[in-house]
Every structure is written in C-alpha cells, then in structure tokens.
Amino acid sequence: MSERQLRVYKIADGHVDDFASEWRAAVLPLRRQFGFTVEAWTDSAENAFVWILEYDGPGTLKEADRAYYASPERVAMDPDPARWIEDSMTLALTPFPTT
Numbered sequence: 001m002s003e004r005q006l007r008v009y010k011i012a013d014g015h016v017d018d019f020a021s022e023w024r025a026a027v028l029p030l031r032r033q034f035g036f037t038v039e040a041w042t043d044s045a046e047n048a049f050v051w052i053l054e055y056d057g058p059g060t061l062k063e064a065d066r067a068y069y070a071s072p073e074r075v076a077m078d079p080d081p082a083r084w085i086e087d088s089m090t091l092a093l094t095p096f097p098t099t
Contacts, residue, residue, distance in 0.1 A: 002054055003061035003092070009049040010087040016044045022081035023049070030077075034068045047086075052093070 011019045020042050031038055031053070040051035055061040068074055 002056040005053045006091045007051050008089045009085045011047045012084045015084045019081050019084040
C-alpha cells in the first residue's frame with residue numbers, strides 16, 4: 001500500500017530558488033533511486049518549498065526514509081540543500097473520500 005507525506009519547508013529569505021535548484025539536482029534523483037515518487041512546488045512570496053513524498057515499495061515509508069538518510073550518497077551530499085531550511089512540517093497523508 002502506498003504511503004504519502006506532505007512536507008512543508010520554510011526556506012531562508014531569498015533562497016527558495018537556491019534550495020530548489022540544489023534539491024532538484026541532488027535530492028530528487030537520489031529519492032527516486034530509493035523508490036520514492038515526488039511532486040514539489042515553490043512559493044517564493046512565502047519562502048516555502050512544499051512537496052509530497054510517496055513510497056510504494058518494500059517496507060514502510062519510514063524505513064525507506066531512514067535508509068535514504070543513512071546512504072553514503074545522502075551523507076556526502078555537498079552542498080546540502082538542507083542548510084537553507086529554517087523550519088519544517090511533515091504530515092502523514094491518509095486518503096479521504098471526496099465522493
């Protein structure tokens with residue numbers, strides 16, 4: 001069964017484009033390598049980066065996320081786009097019927 005999270009990052013003032021560019025180049029391909037599906041949006045006026053992380057592989061999203069963060073590629077990521085994140089919120093998404 002697919003699991004999803006909504007992640008909302010407050011990015012340092014004036015650095016949404018910097019974060020998004022580094023995230024696209026480094027984080028996104030590695031996330032995909034680990035079996036995640038991702039959709040993302042920016043809101044420069046609010047210094048926000050918003051994304052949905054989906055996982056439908058073996059184990060749980062939490063387990064796959066731990067493996068992603070522990071991977072040598074993630075540990076060695078330089079520059080690390082996370083340096084621009086000032087605050088974050090993660091929500092586990094449960095499907096809600098709309099009909």
